[in-house]
Amino acid sequence: EVQLLESGGGLVQPGGSLRLSCAASGFSFSSYGMNWVRQAPGKGLEWVSGISDSGVTTKHADSVKGRFTISRDNSQNTLFLQMSSLRADDTAVYYCAMRTSGGTVFWGQGTLVTVSS
Amino acid sequence: EIVLTQSPGTLSLSPGERATLSCRASQSVSSNYLAWYQQKPGQAPRLLIYGASSRATGIPDRFSGSGSGTDFTLTISRLEPEDFAVYYCQQYGSSPWAFGQGAKVEV
Numbered sequence: 001e002v003q004l005l006e007s008g009g010g011l012v013q014p015g016g017s018l019r020l021s022c023a024a025s026g027f028s029f030s031s032y033g034m035n036w037v038r039q040a041p042g043k044g045l046e047w048v049s050g051i052s053d054s055g056v057t058t059k060h061a062d063s064v065k066g067r068f069t070i071s072r073d074n075s076q077n078t079l080f081l082q083m084s085s086l087r088a089d090d091t092a093v094y095y096c097a098m099r100t101s102g103g104t105v106f107w108g109q110g111t112l113v114t115v116s117s
Numbered sequence: 118e119i120v121l122t123q124s125p126g127t128l129s130l131s132p133g134e135r136a137t138l139s140c141r142a143s144q145s146v147s148s149n150y151l152a153w154y155q156q157k158p159g160q161a162p163r164l165l166i167y168g169a170s171s172r173a174t175g176i177p178d179r180f181s182g183s184g185s186g187t188d189f190t191l192t193i194s195r196l197e198p199e200d201f202a203v204y205y206c207q208q209y210g211s212s213p214w215a216f217g218q219g220a221k222v223e224v
Binding site: 033035037039044045046047050059061089093095099103104107109111 | 137152161164168171205213215217
């Protein structure tokens with residue numbers, strides 16, 4: 001059974017840093033591209049970052065470029081999102097997600113990041 | 118990068134009526150990897166449709182998806198009270214993924 005379990009969210013001050021993790025199980029993690037998606041309170045869904053199966057290719061939304069870095073450790077079946085220079089508008093639930101071999105989309109349960117003084 | 122535009126923004130209907138939501142992509146969606154989600158207040162998005170027309174596990178057959186290329190449709194054949202919610206489309210065929218801005222189905 002595919003499982004994605006996010007962790008690392010919490011309260012952080014503006015300008016601070018946080019590292020999110022997504023522990024994957026139930027599939028061959030190193031064979032799949034992975035993504036981070038977020039949803040701010042009362043707002044729509046926003047793709048944040050994506051990484052190829054090998055980790056060589058990464059992409060970030062313009063809203064986080066230069067501040068967030070996506071990475072992965074295929075030996076530990078874990079996806080990361082390093083977030084720095086955090087702003088109030090980064091407050092959101094962050095989800096890791098993937099496209100499965102069956103052509104569907106699978107999401108974790110999400111982790112809440114709150115940026116506030 | 119693909120941009121998804123949903124219409125209408127709000128749909129005002131009554132229980133038992135048919136709802137038709139549109140999602141238009143700025144360029145062709147690879148392999149028709151187009152998903153639809155339902156979201157209610159305080160809840161995470163719920164996957165309804167993937168691959169443009171396949172229902173996710175446990176989704177009632179009153180929900181159906183259609184379309185290909187750049188034009189996609191979510192149809193709810195007869196609205197139940199629990200179907201009044203916000204609906205999002207998403208393309209996941211190419212990177213970066215993209216989401217529509219959402220469409221609200223209200224009573």
